Amino acid sequence: MSHKDHYYNKSKQEGYRSRAAYKLQQIDREENLLHEGKTVVDLGAAPGGWLQVAAEEVGEEGTVIGVDLQRIDPIDGVETVRGDMTEESTKQEVRDIAGDSVDVVLSDMAPNMTGEYSVDHARSVHLARQAFETALDVLDSGGDFAVKVFEGQDLDDFRSDLEPEFQYVRTLRPDASRDSSSEVYLVGKGRMTAPVEAGDVVEVEIVDEGSEGDGVAKVEEYTLFVPGAEQGETVEVAVTEVKPRFGFAELV
Structure with missing residues (x-):
């Protein structure tokens, strides 16, 4: 056959x-x-x-x-x-x-x-x-x-x-x-519908703390996890990785 x-x-x-x-x-x-x-x-x-x-x-x-x-x-x-x-x-x-x-x-x-x-x-x-x-x-x-x-x-x-x-x-x-x-x-x-891309540098407010202790920021409802940042801070971060529903950034 x-x-x-x-x-x-x-x-x-x-x-x-x-x-x-x-x-x-x-x-x-x-x-x-x-x-x-x-x-x-x-x-x-x-x-x-x-x-x-x-x-x-x-x-x-x-x-x-x-x-x-x-x-x-x-x-x-x-x-x-x-x-x-x-x-x-x-x-x-x-x-x-x-x-x-x-x-x-x-x-x-x-x-x-x-x-x-x-x-x-x-x-x-x-x-x-x-x-x-x-x-x-x-x-x-x-x-x-x-x-x-x-x-x-x-x-x-x-x-x-x-x-x-x-x-x-x-x-x-x-x-x-x-x-x-x-x-x-x-x-x-x-x-991918994120409003940011890897390499972008943006100013964000840390609005929450994630389960791993990372700071949580929002960019147009998109979530960025920022190690070393604390809730209530306004910081400048560099986006390091972007996923469909969340991303990661580091303090500048």
Whole structure:
């Protein structure tokens, strides 16, 4: 049995709507994207193979939202939005369902293939950039993003645009991808929304004391831990490390 037939037949036997379901399972095993209770948005979700996997992983306490211009047949535990995710009205419909927090944005979108490699690559990067822009609009701090893109000359530039927005970015090629396919998946972990960057020098007020005895400062609701600082002080600090929900700084 060929590699292609294996996953195609497996999807039919196990009730998944597409062989792509196994790609998401493999990406999730590598990068731990899907957890019980998470809120997941899948862009270009039809026919729904990724939605099925996401719903299984987040469980009854989670929320899974599929977005596509095409109609998606109902899936237990999944909400669907029919529309263009680049339009504000569609994003607002997603926000209305998701509430204040989207933990994961997924995109397995691919262009209509022309057979001309450079054209197909450029179109795939365009779709991936649209998904990325949507992720930046709706993804919560610390959230994760996974997007398909075809290999080619613009891939490195696209990855370079992702890297400042996440703690780290990896390029993966799931085993379930067809041998002949040039597709890869970029996975961004830990959406960064901090108002400061490593190396910044800022003046802060120490408003609390952390469990380890560090001073705690706030910069636009973002928490900085400052060793050696005491509650009530106003000090100048240099930011040394930035994480999605908190960072570290040292006294200047």
